[in-house]
Amino acid sequence: MKTLLLTAALAAGFAFSSHAQTSAAMSDAEAFQKGTFQGATADLAHYNAVYQLDSDDPKLIQQTLRNLSNALEDTRLKGKITIELVAFANGTAVFRKDQPYEAQLTALKQKGVILAQCLNTIRERKISKDELLPIISYVPSGNGELIIRQAQGWALVHP
Amino acid sequence: MKTLLLTAALAAGFAFSSHAQTSAAMSDAEAFQKGTFQGATADLAHYNAVYQLDSDDPKLIQQTLRNLSNALEDTRLKGKITIELVAFANGTAVFRKDQPYEAQLTALKQKGVILAQCLNTIRERKISKDELLPIISYVPSGNGELIIRQAQGWALVHP
Amino acid sequence: MKTLLLTAALAAGFAFSSHAQTSAAMSDAEAFQKGTFQGATADLAHYNAVYQLDSDDPKLIQQTLRNLSNALEDTRLKGKITIELVAFANGTAVFRKDQPYEAQLTALKQKGVILAQCLNTIRERKISKDELLPIISYVPSGNGELIIRQAQGWALVHP
Numbered sequence: 001m002k003t004l005l006l007t008a009a010l011a012a013g014f015a016f017s018s019h020a021q022t023s024a025a026m027s028d029a030e031a032f033q034k035g036t037f038q039g040a041t042a043d044l045a046h047y048n049a050v051y052q053l054d055s056d057d058p059k060l061i062q063q064t065l066r067n068l069s070n071a072l073e074d075t076r077l078k079g080k081i082t083i084e085l086v087a088f089a090n091g092t093a094v095f096r097k098d099q100p101y102e103a104q105l106t107a108l109k110q111k112g113v114i115l116a117q118c119l120n121t122i123r124e125r126k127i128s129k130d131e132l133l134p135i136i137s138y139v140p141s142g143n144g145e146l147i148i149r150q151a152q153g154w155a156l157v158h159p
Numbered sequence: 160m161k162t163l164l165l166t167a168a169l170a171a172g173f174a175f176s177s178h179a180q181t182s183a184a185m186s187d188a189e190a191f192q193k194g195t196f197q198g199a200t201a202d203l204a205h206y207n208a209v210y211q212l213d214s215d216d217p218k219l220i221q222q223t224l225r226n227l228s229n230a231l232e233d234t235r236l237k238g239k240i241t242i243e244l245v246a247f248a249n250g251t252a253v254f255r256k257d258q259p260y261e262a263q264l265t266a267l268k269q270k271g272v273i274l275a276q277c278l279n280t281i282r283e284r285k286i287s288k289d290e291l292l293p294i295i296s297y298v299p300s301g302n303g304e305l306i307i308r309q310a311q312g313w314a315l316v317h318p
Numbered sequence: 319m320k321t322l323l324l325t326a327a328l329a330a331g332f333a334f335s336s337h338a339q340t341s342a343a344m345s346d347a348e349a350f351q352k353g354t355f356q357g358a359t360a361d362l363a364h365y366n367a368v369y370q371l372d373s374d375d376p377k378l379i380q381q382t383l384r385n386l387s388n389a390l391e392d393t394r395l396k397g398k399i400t401i402e403l404v405a406f407a408n409g410t411a412v413f414r415k416d417q418p419y420e421a422q423l424t425a426l427k428q429k430g431v432i433l434a435q436c437l438n439t440i441r442e443r444k445i446s447k448d449e450l451l452p453i454i455s456y457v458p459s460g461n462g463e464l465i466i467r468q469a470q471g472w473a474l475v476h477p
Contacts, residue, residue, distance in 0.1 A: 026241065
């Protein structure tokens with residue numbers, strides 16, 4: 001009997017979870033029509049996001065770092081989000097010693113942000129690790145990292 | 160006995176679901192090789208997508224609105240998709256009263272699309288809500304919204 | 319009794335799966351702080367990714383094709399990833415006969431990559447299928463394809 005209840009609860013849990021998501025989307029849409037929508041509700045215990053940086057445009061780099069900080073400070077996510085910044089292709093500029101981002105990146109690392117550089121890019125472009133900040137880590141490929149992270153349930157942000 | 164069957168069915172359901180997804184991807188790949196692939200199959204009861212707009216380039220804004228309409232009209236999704244358009248950074252332009260998008264946005268709202276503006280952006284850029292269309296809603300941060308929506312299972316589209 | 323154990327195992331499995339993901343994110347963050355992080359771990363049997371191409375900038379097209387190849391060759395994903403390249407809007411250029419991408423696309427198709435063109439785009443722009451390479455397939459809308467694929471658990475990559 002206990003088993004039956006547990007099983008039924010379990011089954012109901014999944015049905016509820018799926019139904020709840022559709023309902024949540026619909027009630028957000030209704031709230032928006034009424035003018036009372038104030039953003040999606042963050043009811044999970046923890047969130048993860050991977051930020052993609054593949055441009056060396058200083059404006060876009062600054063916007064990416066600012067966006068990332070805004071996500072860390074969003075009242076809905078503060079204290080319960082892990083973020084990884086993945087740089088590849090031209091985006092490698094953000095980690096170069098001769099670029100002006102070291103202070104911002106160090107501050108982000110102190111807040112727990114993972115700083116990851118694509119190894120494929122530095123191999124293809126013959127960039128030495130000595131040209132990049134020592135505070136970063138390396139991943140086999142930036143694209144592989146984006147794909148595996150999403151399969152793990154991480155959100156993607158590409159400013 | 161009933162319990163055992165229910166439990167087994169439940170377990171099989173999950174195994175099937177995971178296996179089915181891998182099989183679906185593989186049979187789509189096979190169909191493509193044979194020249195018979197016609198697009199992914201939409202077998203869910205409902206879909207949700209969040210559109211990211213962070214540019215004030217008029218061409219990109221128009222493309223985003225057109226893309227969004229195409230998704231609403233896609234025969235596979237029509238009548239079973241909820242879409243939220245999230246504007247932040249330069250993308251705030253789409254919601255400005257002095258820009259030419261009011262008619263298109265009103266039509267999208269009538270079709271159920273949620274129109275959401277990042278509060279961080281207007282605070283940082285000292286933009287008054289009076290400068291923006293009254294038909295929109297506000298969210299704490301555009302990036303937080305993108306992250307929470309994806310964690311809720313929404314698809315991301317960034318034209 | 320068997321049932322109880324099976325049910326408990328099932329329940330524990332889900333709790334573990336959710337807990338394991340949060341733990342994985344946290345231990346990656348810790349490894350990064352210690353300087354031992356080497357990229358996300360790919361412990362699934364199979365991965366799927368959809369690549370979005372909506373630009374006719376030759377540099378971006380080349381980067382997209384290179385990125386896609388890098389993902390296929392990432393040591394973590396090699397032999398266990400299905401990729402679909404979806405072209406729409408200006409991105410349709412990649413599939414034009416008068417553009418120089420046929421050899422690269424044929425090689426990708428031989429590696430199992432799905433090449434999908436948005437039908438909406440060619441209808442709106444009055445592009446004939448005769449102008450495009452015969453090796454591709456067509457999907458109702460590029461945006462619908464991106465949304466359905468993500469709902470199926472595919473990762474999105476937009477170079």
